[in-house]
Amino acid sequence: MIRRYSPGYLILAGYIALAATGCASNVDHQKLEPAVAVAPAEESPTGSVDEFSQRLEQAQQYQAAGDSTGFVSTRDSLVEDVNSYIRLHPHAEDDPGFAHLLNALSALDTLQSDTLIDGDSYSAVEDSLALANSRWPDLGTTADGPFFATNSIFPDMQNSRIDFWLTYFTGPGRERFERALYRMQLHRPTVQRILDEMDLPQELIVIAFIESGFAMKATSRARAVGPWQFINGTAKRYNLRVNWWYDERCDVIASTYAACNYLKDLYDIWGDWYLAFAAYNCGEFRVARQIARQKTENFWELDLPLQTERYVPKFLAALYIMRDPAKYGFSIPQVEPISYDLVTVTEATDLEVLARTASTTTDVIKDLNPQFRRGATPPNMEIHVKVPLGAGDSCEAALADLPAKDRLTWNEHRVKKGETLSGIASHYGTSVEAIRDANNLKRRSMLQIGQMLMIPVSGVTASPALANSKPQYMNPSNGVDRAALERYAQRAAASYTVPSGHKKLVHVVRKGDTLSEIADRYHTSVSRIRSWNNLSRRRHIYPGQKLAIYVSESYAQAESRSTTTATVADETRFEKSKHVVQRGETLYSIGKQYNVSIHDLMSWNGLSRSNIRVGDVLVVWTPRANVEAELR
Numbered sequence: 001m002i003r004r005y006s007p008g009y010l011i012l013a014g015y016i017a018l019a020a021t022g023c024a025s026n027v028d029h030q031k032l033e034p035a036v037a038v039a040p041a042e043e044s045p046t047g048s049v050d051e052f053s054q055r056l057e058q059a060q061q062y063q064a065a066g067d068s069t070g071f072v073s074t075r076d077s078l079v080e081d082v083n084s085y086i087r088l089h090p091h092a093e094d095d096p097g098f099a100h101l102l103n104a105l106s107a108l109d110t111l112q113s114d115t116l117i118d119g120d121s122y123s124a125v126e127d128s129l130a131l132a133n134s135r136w137p138d139l140g141t142t143a144d145g146p147f148f149a150t151n152s153i154f155p156d157m158q159n160s161r162i163d164f165w166l167t168y169f170t171g172p173g174r175e176r177f178e179r180a181l182y183r184m185q186l187h188r189p190t191v192q193r194i195l196d197e198m199d200l201p202q203e204l205i206v207i208a209f210i211e212s213g214f215a216m217k218a219t220s221r222a223r224a225v226g227p228w229q230f231i232n233g234t235a236k237r238y239n240l241r242v243n244w245w246y247d248e249r250c251d252v253i254a255s256t257y258a259a260c261n262y263l264k265d266l267y268d269i270w271g272d273w274y275l276a277f278a279a280y281n282c283g284e285f286r287v288a289r290q291i292a293r294q295k296t297e298n299f300w301e302l303d304l305p306l307q308t309e310r311y312v313p314k315f316l317a318a319l320y321i322m323r324d325p326a327k328y329g330f331s332i333p334q335v336e337p338i339s340y341d342l343v344t345v346t347e348a349t350d351l352e353v354l355a356r357t358a359s360t361t362t363d364v365i366k367d368l369n370p371q372f373r374r375g376a377t378p379p380n381m382e383i384h385v386k387v388p389l390g391a392g393d394s395c396e397a398a399l400a401d402l403p404a405k406d407r408l409t410w411n412e413h414r415v416k417k418g419e420t421l422s423g424i425a426s427h428y429g430t431s432v433e434a435i436r437d438a439n440n441l442k443r444r445s446m447l448q449i450g451q452m453l454m455i456p457v458s459g460v461t462a463s464p465a466l467a468n469s470k471p472q473y474m475n476p477s478n479g480v481d482r483a484a485l486e487r488y489a490q491r492a493a494a495s496y497t498v499p500s501g502h503k504k505l506v507h508v509v510r511k512g513d514t515l516s517e518i519a520d521r522y523h524t525s526v527s528r529i530r531s532w533n534n535l536s537r538r539r540h541i542y543p544g545q546k547l548a549i550y551v552s553e554s555y556a557q558a559e560s561r562s563t564t565t566a567t568v569a570d571e572t573r574f575e576k577s578k579h580v581v582q583r584g585e586t587l588y589s590i591g592k593q594y595n596v597s598i599h600d601l602m603s604w605n606g607l608s609r610s611n612i613r614v615g616d617v618l619v620v621w622t623p624r625a626n627v628e629a630e631l632r
Helices: 045-064 068-088 096-111 124-131 160-169 174-197 202-212 232-237 252-270 273-282 284-294 306-323 351-357 362-368 392-400 421-428 432-439 482-494 515-521 526-532 553-567 587-594 598-604 625-631
Strands: 003-005 340-345 383-388 409-414 452-457 502-508 546-552 574-580 617-623
Touching (some): 045 068, 202 306, 232 252, 252 284, 273 284, 273 306, 284 482, 340 392, 351 362, 351 392, 421 432, 432 452, 515 526, 526 546, 587 598
Antiparallel strands (some): 502 546, 574 617
């Protein structure tokens, strides 16, 4: 059966597009792992900041030069060594410079998505580096608040986090946004046709854009692959076939159907697209856990992983640009969308043979079908192959008349101890040169025990391991397990009850804060704060993050009385002012300057320790003029 897909297949609805950075779906991005090389134990935290900062700068230089090998090597070794250093120096995070470095690395790690490919390809790495040292804004910093537009399932909304991405896309990320927008135009008819068929909003195409920039072979550090960034587990749940020969995650048709089914499942759970997008990014179980613990289904109120908090605002910013590109200085590329016929192939066939029967080149077939990994269609699998528009009938007829010996069947062979290329070639009735060419082996390449080889063989029946495999991506059978998700959420809620005799407070992390200092302030422990906020030892806090803190009722009452007394009781005789801490100042020197006690300064500012930092703003109460006169 031949199906044709061309630009005229449907009337396109609106211009919607992508943003240029992605996060691997449904999987936590790679966290800091133990390093092989460990920093010397006697090295000071301050000294290590300089070294690590230099290496971060070196990684940026490699990236700017397009040296993917140097970038990946430097980045990964830096992440590993920093983690090892923390293990050797548990109090390293007390140093503000080191804490800032950790925040930069955390932002870089969570934003990192796919590998560097080439200058014209999608590269979330570039966005990661550009944003690594940017402050993620708190909500509510935009004075105008939200405003809404009609005629959209995603009405216009304004807040500081959306503005963060709009500023980036119209600034440092503009070039990558435009490249991704160009690729989107190539595939938009195909994706929007499927969205329409699945009765889903056309705007969901933006999810593929912020995931991959529509680079068909985009691969994340979490091993998510394709335009919709599926990991193996989720791909299997939604019936995408992934094996040595073939990766359906890279097929825009198959992966779009799977993504539609997954997004529909997620939307059905909560009836909210923002929560569905958050779950697509970090997993439905994590979102369900946070909803159960925080007792809210409002995405903007949930405390989620940093990359997920950035994900929905990124989607909205990209969507807003596509709704009104001229407003943001963009224009929609005038691109001829990719057009093709679909031809069903059930026998393993060399892509060169397919190209001949379709009167085109092998490169064209490969470009249309990035899902093929071995230069041939898989054995014993029914595959829908894309060929140039108008070539489907002749290709299908030619394949039907093609003798088996001309198809060139491919087999898999795992190298055993003692085997040689000549022996393997003799066993399969092929040549050593053919095996070398098929596997990109040089003449001096040595075979390794367990190595998998692709063997080109004419007219030989392939292994039956993959027999009778047919496309199933339209009909998911193992989607989200709602029952398991509900049980998990119930357990999460039960484990998150307020401790007896305690009251919940919310601490907003400031620049330079460390968990140990926060724990000291509230008379608790770092381990408890990590437990209350679901923070692993590999996750680092960042400015603006909200932490749940449970304090004893006596502590809460004492703090309330202290604050009330210091502000209300003195207002008639004292006036309130603010002091910005300068370098070298201490609470003692500030108290002496204003003729107040250290105890009062700590009480007025809710401080449990006398540590202050440059840039901190302190509340100070000083006698009014009439009081000063009385004192004289």
